[in-house]
Amino acid sequence: MSEDLTGRLAVTLDLVDVTDKAGLMDRVASALALPDWFGRNWDALVDSLSDHTVWPERAVEQGLLIVVRDWRPFAEQNPQEWGTAQDVFAEAVDRTPALAVVLALGGSS
Template sequence: MARVTVTLDLDGVTDKAGLMDRCAHALDLPDWFGRNWDALADSLGDHAVWPEGSVERGLLVVVRNWRPYATARPQEWETAQDVFAEAVDRTPALRVVLALGGSSQRASDLLG
């Protein structure tokens, strides 16, 4: 059974606020999501806010178009990667991958 896939598209993101907004939208996080690093870590590990079916099947978050943000805000991007990695370490059903393809490549293309 395939994991539930969510695409986190960072095209046009230039700062932490933009990253948090994209995370909130892509992951359909609740209104109380605090839009900070701790809140993102908590949300990634909280099965109650995961998309339907993902607790049983697992959740795959595909991060696209991340390179411009990583270049513009390297320290923030390093923190984001740390948050993703720690969430994956704590939550066996979660995977986060960085897409290396061009902006026109879809997550479904990446996954075969």
């Protein structure tokens, strides 16, 4: 985690080698250190992204920026799931002005 130019706490969500929804949910849970009770479904994801009580402590005060990297292979292999993931990210951002989600272009290297 680091701080972005807007002062938000930046968290990288790296999707390298993620091939399915379960892998995506596991990676999000790990990147954001979500609680064990996180349900690993789309509704639980939008709720968690919108809920300051499960955010990293500094993010509650500063805001949260999630940078999604290496998403293109997942998107190409799972276009329907990727579409849903984008909808979930958009809904969470709409609910929570302190949250921003960006898709990084290029790879992780």
